[in-house]
Amino acid sequence: MASRRTRQKEDRDAGRSRLKLRCTEIQKFLLDQTTGSERSIRNALGDDPDTSKALRMLVKQNKVKRFGSGGRSDPFVYMALLPPPLSNSELEHLKEANPTYDLLDVE
Secondary structure, eight states, rough: OOOHHHHHHHHHHHHHHHHHHHHHHHHHHHHHHSSEEEHHHHHHOSHHHHHHHHHHHHHTTTTTEEEESSSSSSSSSSEESSSSSSHHHHHHHHHHHHHHHHOOOOO
């Protein structure tokens, strides 16, 4: 039986894997679309905290550029600056590690 700390670490690691996968999905989506509004990204990938965190993280890491002020009249629009760092085999490994995670087919 796993200890509480072990379960917490496993949950944290799974969360990091999901976030890394969502970052990759966002970058691939933006490379395919050239740019994308926050609404279009959320519609394609899911309107959940992982999408929000991944978008903020990609902007902070200068992998995605954000335009607009975020209001109704000037919504955020994102553009990928760098391609995602994962190979297809690495992406498959992340999918296997998170079988219950609802994935966009990014191949």
